[in-house]
Amino acid sequence: MSVRRSTFIFAWILLLPALLYVLVIVAYPLLDTFILSFTDASLKKTTKWVGTVNYDKIFNSTFAEVIIRTFVWTFFSVSIKMIIGTFGAVMLNAAVPGRALFRILTMPPWIVPMAIGIFMWGWMYNGQFGMISGMLQNLGLVDGPIAFLAHGSTAFWATIITDVWIGVPLVTLYLLASIQAIPQDLYEAAWTDGAGRFYRFRRITLPLLVPAMITMSMLSLIATFNSFDIIWILTQGGPNGDTTTMIIDTYRTAIGSKKYGEGAARAVVICIFLSIFCLLYFRVTHRLASGESR
Amino acid sequence: MSQPALINRYRWYELVGIYAGIFVFLSFILAPFVEGFLVSLKPLSLLFSSPYRFWPENGSFAAYRTMWVSVPGFARYIFNSFFISIIVTTVVLALVVPAAYAFARFRFRGSGALLAAFLAVNMFSGAVLLIPLFRLMRSFGVLNTYFAMIVPGVAFLIPSAIWLLRTYMMRIPRELDEAAFVDGASHFYTLRRVILPIAMPGITVVAITTFIGSYAQQFIFALTFNSKTEYMPLPVGLFAYFGRQEVVWNELMAASFVGIAPAVIVIFFLQRYLVSGLTAGAVKQ
Numbered sequence: 245m246s247v248r249r250s251t252f253i254f255a256w257i258l259l260l261p262a263l264l265y266v267l268v269i270v271a272y273p274l275l276d277t278f279i280l281s282f283t284d285a286s287l288k289k290t291t292k293w294v295g296t297v298n299y300d301k302i303f304n305s306t307f308a309e310v311i312i313r314t315f316v317w318t319f320f321s322v323s324i325k326m327i328i329g330t331f332g333a334v335m336l337n338a339a340v341p342g343r344a345l346f347r348i349l350t351m352p353p354w355i356v357p358m359a360i361g362i363f364m365w366g367w368m369y370n371g372q373f374g375m376i377s378g379m380l381q382n383l384g385l386v387d388g389p390i391a392f393l394a395h396g397s398t399a400f401w402a403t404i405i406t407d408v409w410i411g412v413p414l415v416t417l418y419l420l421a422s423i424q425a426i427p428q429d430l431y432e433a434a435w436t437d438g439a440g441r442f443y444r445f446r447r448i449t450l451p452l453l454v455p456a457m458i459t460m461s462m463l464s465l466i467a468t469f470n471s472f473d474i475i476w477i478l479t480q481g482g483p484n485g486d487t488t489t490m491i492i493d494t495y496r497t498a499i500g501s502k503k504y505g506e507g508a509a510r511a512v513v514i515c516i517f518l519s520i521f522c523l524l525y526f527r528v529t530h531r532l533a534s535g536e537s538r
Numbered sequence: 539m540s541q542p543a544l545i546n547r548y549r550w551y552e553l554v555g556i557y558a559g560i561f562v563f564l565s566f567i568l569a570p571f572v573e574g575f576l577v578s579l580k581p582l583s584l585l586f587s588s589p590y591r592f593w594p595e596n597g598s599f600a601a602y603r604t605m606w607v608s609v610p611g612f613a614r615y616i617f618n619s620f621f622i623s624i625i626v627t628t629v630v631l632a633l634v635v636p637a638a639y640a641f642a643r644f645r646f647r648g649s650g651a652l653l654a655a656f657l658a659v660n661m662f663s664g665a666v667l668l669i670p671l672f673r674l675m676r677s678f679g680v681l682n683t684y685f686a687m688i689v690p691g692v693a694f695l696i697p698s699a700i701w702l703l704r705t706y707m708m709r710i711p712r713e714l715d716e717a718a719f720v721d722g723a724s725h726f727y728t729l730r731r732v733i734l735p736i737a738m739p740g741i742t743v744v745a746i747t748t749f750i751g752s753y754a755q756q757f758i759f760a761l762t763f764n765s766k767t768e769y770m771p772l773p774v775g776l777f778a779y780f781g782r783q784e785v786v787w788n789e790l791m792a793a794s795f796v797g798i799a800p801a802v803i804v805i806f807f808l809q810r811y812l813v814s815g816l817t818a819g820a821v822k823q
Contacts, residue, residue: 277667360773363791
């Protein structure tokens, strides 16, 4: 009994520093956001309770539009990441000479400081002299220069493409690891029975990859929903707010305009969405795990 | 032995298809780096001319020399980036090694829920919690210091680090702990003298991934909590130049390449660890 008790105490001593740290730096701010969202906190010295005014305000503004835009942006970004990532994983899994090198070459967007990758995209999208506009003109596909970041619709897609570019390496390498975890005997059995390569892919690889794809798209969904750096560096939410997602909107309100209370209300809405995603993720992965062990 | 070889034998058109697929895939991944590098070699007059030319005619490495003058804080930014990442990594390890051991070895009431709670931290980016974090940093009195970037940076790297190291530590045979315990070693002694040495490779992986994570993600806290040029990490330091009306693109790209050099070197030497490390964080055990 005393051994168990000392073990119990020891475990908590080990956990305590990390736990306290996260409580102070993450849990307390979470609570504080919630409290602030009912106040008119700003740079002023005094702060008073204002009830649900901040929430009324955001739902009377264009915030609904921002929410929809965020979902559309996230949906396309995650879908394209999954498609390109699956394609990349399948290609890199092929037993061809040079594949070790190809795998290394997949990593840079993920490993280099995110902001620096985004600077490079900033140049590529440059209207007057950038690579994409220039290439399209040289190929005769467009007549004049296109300033991708200056128009709403192109800026929207440009930020999505850059987000995809940063996210694809993780998706690819994760799915590649999952493909390689598929037992080789399955392929050999099918091969012995005369199944072709495409048939084996469709009937073995794809079905067994589905759990990993679901897990990854959930993780990707959460990360993409939180995406800030890309849009902030490329467009700061412009032009005319056409790339303003919930995170960008919150940042502008809270940090740009110093309206902490209003910003906090927006952050609470984001947290509610994230909590739903989070619960969904735990539930799905739990179900996948118990399904596997059966 | 011969079977896997046969099963993997490709016909010529399959090979062409695979290499074409890989080429398209890697073109997307590497295009910005190739273009960025070529831009760093081009003189400004060539950059700002129409029609667009991909190849740098009469290119030179001049921008790599002039950038040290035009971006006066450059060396300082790189130092700051390294300094912040090293401190962050050290603090994360100090917090995570004991916690991961506790999660790997001891089952106690609420341990599962606690682990889930740690992982849930991953779901919230710093951006969502920026307002209270700003107030918190202000009340600590650390705004515009290194701490304003280090303290929040650590918190968001803890969850994956715990997860990764816990997975590694669970593979260490339990008999080792028990043997030490039977011999009369205390819990703490067992951790320090038995587990830590064996777990070193795992700790190394966690250290590397944490370092990379912190080096790659120094943006939002540094942008919001620090306005002093002398403490800025590289991404924010360069962002100031990126935001200007007349961006000196060749120098910005040259600076970017010098800035990413450490990461690229790490990739080439440690990629084996990186893949196992960074993907294990996402794999549900």
